[in-house]
Amino acid sequence: MDEPHPTTPEVGHRQDRQDRFAVRTDAAPAPVGPYSQGVVAPGKFLFTAGQVGLDPKTGQLVGEDITSQTQQALRNLEAVLVAGGTSLANVVKTTVFLADMNDFAAMNRVYQEFFSTDPAPARSCVQVARLPLNALVEIEAVAGYS
Numbered sequence: 001m002d003e004p005h006p007t008t009p010e011v012g013h014r015q016d017r018q019d020r021f022a023v024r025t026d027a028a029p030a031p032v033g034p035y036s037q038g039v040v041a042p043g044k045f046l047f048t049a050g051q052v053g054l055d056p057k058t059g060q061l062v063g064e065d066i067t068s069q070t071q072q073a074l075r076n077l078e079a080v081l082v083a084g085g086t087s088l089a090n091v092v093k094t095t096v097f098l099a100d101m102n103d104f105a106a107m108n109r110v111y112q113e114f115f116s117t118d119p120a121p122a123r124s125c126v127q128v129a130r131l132p133l134n135a136l137v138e139i140e141a142v143a144g145y146s
Contacts (some may be wrong), residue, residue: 026073026084028076029054032132038080039046046084050097051076052135061135066103070110074117076115077139088114090114091121097138107137 023038028051031037053069054076062072078088089141094115098107102145104125115121121141131138 001110011113020051022065023048023080024082025079027056027079027083029056029059038084040084044144045092046081046086046141046145048077048080048084048141048143050138050140052132052138054135061133062139066106066134066136067110068096070139073137073139074110074114075137077141081143081145084143086145088143089117089143090143090146091115091123093142094124094145095121095140096125097128097131099128099131099134099136103136 020039020041022036023040023046025037028037031049035049037043038046040046051073053072054060055062055072056076056079062068074088081087082093096107098104107125
């Protein structure tokens with residue numbers, strides 16, 4: 001039987017995490033579960049957790065409409081990116097989760113205000129059965145560093 005390659009971790013072995021670190025900021029809502037607001041692979045990419053339209057000061061959704069929730073979700077996303085040392089201008093990919101695909105056009109109008117770079121980030125948008133706290137939209141991103 002062949003011996004495993006010395007650099008291949010054993011199944012279940014926890015690798016050294018010094019090559020990445022968590023992003024934490026009070027300018028975006030605190031995680032409501034066992035996850036980070038974002039994780040940075042230094043010098044490479046920042047992967048954010050999905051952000052909903054929560055006001056980070058009150059912990060409440062900012063409104064009952066897609067426009068206000070999308071604006072706040074993107075502000076929260078921007079806060080995590082800045083705390084991680086990057087910005088909206090460096091986002092290369094987003095994923096948008098909508099509670100109702102009929103809200104796509106209204107969400108897209110707000111989204112365009114935040115992502116006016118050329119080229120715009122790659123994006124996927126899907127409708128889901130339900131979002132945390134009954135939010136109407138959740139947005140996550142992957143950003144590089146310039």
